[in-house]
Amino acid sequence: MRRIVLPLLVALFPFAATAEEPFVANAVDVTEWKAVFGRIEARDRVQARSRLGGTIISIDVSEGSTVEKGQQIASITDEKLTLQLNAVDATLTSLESQLDTASADLKRGEDLLERGVATAQQLDQLRTRVDVIKGQIGTAQAERSVLEQREAEGAVLAPIGGAVLQVPLTEGSVVMPGESIAEIGGGGFFLRLAVPERHANYLEEGAEIRIGGDEGETTGVLAKLYPQIENGRVIVDVEFAGMETDFVDARVLVRLPVGKSTTLLVPEGTVSTRMGLDFVTVQSADGAKSQRSVVTGGAHQMDGVEMIEILSGLTAGEQVVTSHE
Known part of the structure; x- marks a missing residue:
């Protein structure tokens, strides 16, 4: 058995x-891993600046708003431009009246020259007067176009598409040309780290990075290693899928490969x-x-x-x- x-x-x-x-x-x-904290940052942080000095009459965005490139986010007015436009309009009205009179005088001079009453010299003077007034009208119109362009520059446009990070001013604020109206973050988001410089030689682009989270660790890629060391630290950019971008500058726990034993x-x-x-x-x-x-x-x-x-x-x-x- x-x-x-x-x-x-x-x-x-x-x-x-x-x-x-x-x-x-x-x-x-x-592989030895070092735990550090990184911050979620926008790839591009650009200031939307005023092109015209004056008073802010409206701000159409606030922190957290999403904007498209070229979208108007604020309006600035300069009351002096309105007064200058009114003065140019008055000058144009006066010149147009003078042109009508000079044209009528030129017409009568041409009739008198045909009947032999006026001389060719007098007719040339009348024709010159008409040309001078036309030139003055052209100058006034060009000046008005310049003022209209300056007035149009009161519209503050978003330089890039993205999220509005800061709006330091309010309606009624007086600004100078080039002053920042809002800060916009765009161009995608990444995780920026500041690693002690003693670990710099162990870091390389393309290395796998471990990112901690509430649902466990995920992996990312060391996308960029900056050559300049600031305050004894190396700046590193990390990219990974599923990055939460609701809060810019949020801190995230990251583990970096800093050597082997x-x-x-x-x-x-x-x-x-x-x-x-x-x-x-x-x-x-x-x-x-x-x-x-x-x-x-x-x-x-x-x-x-x-x-x-x-x-x-x-x-x-x-x-x-x-x-x-």
Whole structure:
């Protein structure tokens, strides 16, 4: 009966007859991660400035508003321009009246010249007077166009499309040409970090970055590494999918790769804990097994397998097997 049942069990459950393969503890290079905080920033932060000095009569946006490029966000008026336009209009009315009179005089001069009453010199004087008045009208019209253009520059336009970050002024404020009316952030968003300069040599563009969040860690890419060091820190830009852009300058926890260290790792299942001490089961070359106390470090993940760092109590090349508590 034993000869019949034993082969049958082996055929049905081959793993029961297979000896457990030991794990050879080897020293591997492990990436060291540094936790820092980054800020979500707009790629472009541009000031919408006034082109005309005067008084703000309306502001059509507030912090958080979304604008398109070229959209009017405020209006500025200069009362002196209205007075100048009125003066130019009065000058044009006077010149047009003078032109009508001079044209009538020229017409009569041409009739008198045909009848031999007037001279050609008098007719030339009348024609010159008409040309001079026409030139003055052209000058006044050009001056009016300049004033109209300056008045149109009272419309403050959004230089880029995006979100309004700041509106430092209110309606009724007096502004000078070039003064900022609003700050607009656009061109997309990214995560900006300030990393201590001692880690600069370990950073490289395209490296994988770990970003912490309420729903767990996600990964991003180190998109840009700025060469200039400011106040002992290197500026780094990180991009990742699913970035929350509701609040600009929001802080996000990020883990950066800042170096590598040689570490002895064993699978998590080979470590057991009893009475506050950690043990591993070591298998010798002749197959004998023994328990050994070890000091463990942090947890790591390699190829989807949870690994435990061994600080002391085990050397590279030794074989460990899964612990059975």
